[in-house]
Amino acid sequence: MRNTLKVAKWEIKRNMKNxxxxxxxxxxxxxxxxxxxxxxxxxxxxxxxxxAVNVFVNDTLNVFASLQETVNQSExxxxxxxxxxxxxxxxxxxQSSEDAAYIFINEEALTNGVIPVYTSEDIDSMFASEVNxxxxxxxxxxxxxxxLSDEQLAVISKGLxxxxxxxxxxxxxxxxxxxxxxxxxxxxxxAFAGIILIMIVLTGMNIFQSASxxxxxxxxxxxxxxxxxxxxxQGKILGYFVLGLTQGVVILLVALPVAIWxxxxxxxxxxxxxxxxxxxxxxxxxxxxxxxxxxxxGATLSDITTAGNFQGMLLMLPFLPVIFIGPVVNDPSxxxxxxxxxxxxxxxxxxxxxxSMLDEWPWIxxxxxxAILIVSVWLCMKLAGKIFKTGILMYGxxxxxxxxxxxxxx
Amino acid sequence: xxxxxxxxxxxxxFKDKEIIKHISFEVRxxxxxxxxxxxxxxxxxxxxxxxxIMYPDAGTxxxxxxxEIPRHKIGYxxxxxxxxxxxxxxxxxxxxxxxxxxxxKKAKERALTYLKKFDLEGKENVSVEELSKGMGQKVQFIxxxxxxxxxxxxxxxxxxxxxxxQELFKQEIRNLAQKGTAILLSSHQMNLVEEMADRLxxxxxxxxIIYGNxxxxxxxxxxxxxxxxxxxxxxxxxxxPDVQRVEQENDTSILYLSKDVQAASWLKxxxxxxxxxxxxxxxxxxxxxxxxxATDKNLLQExxxxxx
Numbered sequence: 001m002r003n004t005l006k007v008a009k010w011e012i013k014r015n016m017k018n019x020x021x022x023x024x025x026x027x028x029x030x031x032x033x034x035x036x037x038x039x040x041x042x043x044x045x046x047x048x049x050x051x052a053v054n055v056f057v058n059d060t061l062n063v064f065a066s067l068q069e070t071v072n073q074s075e076x077x078x079x080x081x082x083x084x085x086x087x088x089x090x091x092x093x094x095q096s097s098e099d100a101a102y103i104f105i106n107e108e109a110l111t112n113g114v115i116p117v118y119t120s121e122d123i124d125s126m127f128a129s130e131v132n133x134x135x136x137x138x139x140x141x142x143x144x145x146x147x148l149s150d151e152q153l154a155v156i157s158k159g160l161x162x163x164x165x166x167x168x169x170x171x172x173x174x175x176x177x178x179x180x181x182x183x184x185x186x187x188x189x190x191a192f193a194g195i196i197l198i199m200i201v202l203t204g205m206n207i208f209q210s211a212s213x214x215x216x217x218x219x220x221x222x223x224x225x226x227x228x229x230x231x232x233x234q235g236k237i238l239g240y241f242v243l244g245l246t247q248g249v250v251i252l253l254v255a256l257p258v259a260i261w262x263x264x265x266x267x268x269x270x271x272x273x274x275x276x277x278x279x280x281x282x283x284x285x286x287x288x289x290x291x292x293x294x295x296x297x298g299a300t301l302s303d304i305t306t307a308g309n310f311q312g313m314l315l316m317l318p319f320l321p322v323i324f325i326g327p328v329v330n331d332p333s334x335x336x337x338x339x340x341x342x343x344x345x346x347x348x349x350x351x352x353x354x355x356s357m358l359d360e361w362p363w364i365x366x367x368x369x370x371a372i373l374i375v376s377v378w379l380c381m382k383l384a385g386k387i388f389k390t391g392i393l394m395y396g397x398x399x400x401x402x403x404x405x406x407x408x409x410x
Numbered sequence: 411x412x413x414x415x416x417x418x419x420x421x422x423x424f425k426d427k428e429i430i431k432h433i434s435f436e437v438r439x440x441x442x443x444x445x446x447x448x449x450x451x452x453x454x455x456x457x458x459x460x461x462x463i464m465y466p467d468a469g470t471x472x473x474x475x476x477x478e479i480p481r482h483k484i485g486y487x488x489x490x491x492x493x494x495x496x497x498x499x500x501x502x503x504x505x506x507x508x509x510x511x512x513x514x515k516k517a518k519e520r521a522l523t524y525l526k527k528f529d530l531e532g533k534e535n536v537s538v539e540e541l542s543k544g545m546g547q548k549v550q551f552i553x554x555x556x557x558x559x560x561x562x563x564x565x566x567x568x569x570x571x572x573x574x575x576q577e578l579f580k581q582e583i584r585n586l587a588q589k590g591t592a593i594l595l596s597s598h599q600m601n602l603v604e605e606m607a608d609r610l611x612x613x614x615x616x617x618x619i620i621y622g623n624x625x626x627x628x629x630x631x632x633x634x635x636x637x638x639x640x641x642x643x644x645x646x647x648x649x650x651p652d653v654q655r656v657e658q659e660n661d662t663s664i665l666y667l668s669k670d671v672q673a674a675s676w677l678k679x680x681x682x683x684x685x686x687x688x689x690x691x692x693x694x695x696x697x698x699x700x701x702x703x704a705t706d707k708n709l710l711q712e713x714x715x716x717x718x
Binding site for chain 2: 003006010013014017018213216217218219221222223224225226227393
């Protein structure tokens with residue numbers, strides 16, 4: 001263990017003294033901020049130049065005033081006007097106008113519950129969702145027309161919420177899940193752990209570089225005269241873990257103030273919850289998994305440019321979760337989400353994504369996924385140890401998959 | 411003298427091929443013990459087994475007073491060697507000393523002393539990649555002795571060195587031995603070894619050929635040979651007394667004489683009929699023994715059978 005720490009310390013010191021590492025340490029958050037702000041830079045100019053949408057309301061029910069109020073409150077970029085055009089006339093009118101919409105509010109629409117809206121072709125894509133804010137005042141009016149008492153009104157306008165309580169929850173302290181909860185509450189710890197995972201995996205790729213450098217510089221045998229291959233390997237994994245964390249911390253130091261300044265999410269409040277700890281553990285397990293794979297492959301290659309298909313594919317493993325992003329975002333509890341949680345290579349990424357999106361954590365799945373992950377980490381470490389031991393001393397030539405298989409079996 | 415390292419019946423195979431077998435020798439305190447042999451004889455394999463970098467299939471390796479390899483007390487300069495590129499000379503020396511649990515302050519002093527000794531004064535803050543190959547070799551050598559090892563194992567320490575540096579290395583190795591360090595070095599440069607080794611172990615195709623004191627080996631194996639320039643009949647030469655073997659090339663004949671021959675009286679016994687333009691008599695050098703073995707002329711094997 002002492003030797004492991006010495007190696008780790010050396011790797012950290014060596015990188016910290018390296019100019020390119022220091023530069024990338026600060027360049028990474030700078031680039032992230034840059035890309036973060038690009039949309040808002042362009043977005044701002046877009047908004048300023050954007051034409052207001054002309055919304056014409058054919059109102060036969062006298063709700064225009066309350067509509068106007070709602071629009072003002074929601075700060076929509078709308079020019080609300082009244083119109084007398086009929087539905088049939090509107091179609092011709094729209095042909096020749098830009099950024100215009102016609103809304104017809106009358107008895108018929110109210111009874112059907114469908115309010116016809118006609119828009120010009122080039123209408124802003126956000127309009128369809130924006131128009132929904134009008135539902136509230138119209139609904140209020142609808143209910144008033146039904147001549148309900150204020151009490152009845154209050155009950156109805158509350159809407160319905162399904163509050164689910166599983167047997168498990170009931171046994172434990174009942175956790176209230178409010179559907180109106182801020183989704184950020186889950187996303188913040190998830191994003192935090194995600195940043196850590198990405199950083200340590202990216203820095204972990206340097207392990208690969210470092211292991212193969214050991215071969216290239218032919219220093220392995222000198223080092224191994226003082227310690228065992230296992231100690232050298234563990235030292236590297238530990239060292240690069242700390243380096244990755246450092247990168248993560250630097251990013252957070254830059255990103256947090258910006259995030260707090262630019263958004264009004266109570267980040268600290270959401271961050272310091274027990275869930276964060278679990279997510280960070282997932283991130284660390286993910287790192288250990290990939291680090292052991294990288295250090296193993298690194299020991300079989302003297303140069304990344306000579307990586308064969310086999311090694312190249314293994315190097316791509318950390319990016320595997322990307323193919324699960326789509327399905328998981330669509331349905332965080334669906335088949336693909338579960339599948340992704342059970343495949344060790346995608347499990348850290350998919351789990352982080354899912355847990356950031358789900359209000360109710362699927363504990364059984366988490367436990368199974370954890371078990372698989374831990375076993376895989378253990379297995380990969382073992383295999384990497386065997387490969388590393390032989391591979392690191394093989395100079396001048398790369399190991400073939402056949403040879404690697406032989407070392408593993410030895 | 412105390413035995414620091416003793417190797418018994420060492421054997422190692424890769425696949426079905428036996429790389430080394432029945433290798434037994436000892437290294438004692440304050441002596442220079444040389445493992446000699448042509449390329450591929452099994453020198454590095456033997457050393458790697460001693461260092462625990464490979465695991466032997468057979469035999470035992472015992473260190474004085476230690477059950478496990480006392481890594482902190484061994485200095486090792488492997489045949490395939492290098493240094494991390496983008497670090498400073500002093501940093502890497504201190505790191506390697508730290509790995510050996512050697513106190514940092516002392517290591518720093520020793521590093522500076524040795525850098526000065528090896529003409530590298532002022533290079534301690536230079537990046538390793540800026541060093542020439544020879545300078546790099548010196549730094550590697552310093553790294554292997556910075557922690558005052560009790561046993562120093564040098565695998566081909568002279569390869570790639572210019573004569574000046576070779577001399578420097580030789581001197582330092584002798585110094586260390588005098589101070590009591592047990593030194594095991596491998597080489598294929600017989601002339602260098604002949605000058606400095608106290609004992610030698612000659613290995614070929616993974617097997618022992620000669621093992622013993624340098625002086626003993628010389629008297630035992632390095633017989634007289636007589637080189638005669640002049641046209642002579644091979645049959646006549648072969649029938650001269652004490653001649654074991656004759657090699658002829660053009661007009662030059664080399665007569666290998668038996669061990670107990672008295673040079674002076676043997677010369678007197680030469681017949682008058684012999685054509686002699688030039689004649690010289692000298693001992694077979696280790697170099698020749700080495701070449702003989704490497705080229706399978708088996709000169710020594712014959713001798714070995716007679717005298718072993």
